[in-house]
Amino acid sequence: GEDVEQSLFLSVREGDSSVINCTYTDSSSTYLYWYKQEPGAGLQLLTYIFSNMDMKQDQRLTVLLNKKDKHLSLRIADTQTGDSAIYFCAVRDDKIIFGKGTRLHILP
């Protein structure tokens, strides 16, 4: 079945850019999502990209999709303390599969 992998931790200095990476196995994935989860809360949809797109930018967020390598990344520009959370990537074919989440820690 589909497997979605992401690194578990990322530490970034405030003001720098954060890049969270995700790889997946199913090339037929049609939609790819990024979610943010703050402590004790549900998931907030940050952005998504269709499989026929290479890049999508939304304010401080940039999503890059490399279909050949099955690699998805989320770049957060000018990282702030409020960006501290767990970020999940998810891919969808007939069902939606999540990665284990990347905990983003902001250094002062």
Add this chain to the structure above:
Amino acid sequence: GAVVSQHPSWVICKSGTSVKIECRSLDFQATTMFWYRQFPKQSLMLMATSNEGSKATYEQGVEKDKFLINHASLTLSTLTVTSAHPEDSSFYICSALGGVDEKLFFGSGTQLSVL
């Protein structure tokens, strides 16, 4: 934007009782809803996929008689944890698929604690 309302936010119950969790899509129709379970510091585990008007599709290892899912309308799905036990304590999250772009929106989650 689209909103998914999940209720209750938290519930404490005695072992052996049943608990119902509701998931509503407030401003869109959701033909498909998903139920996830999340253990502390772990990822989301898909429990089942619920399509309006039909039986839910359960993932391997999820007991369908224990986790009853009903998707009676295009805006409401319910998850009932029957005869709850302490090992069922977890954070349960629903999500709904909807809109032109078929975005996936999540409820705020339900923290279930079984004593």
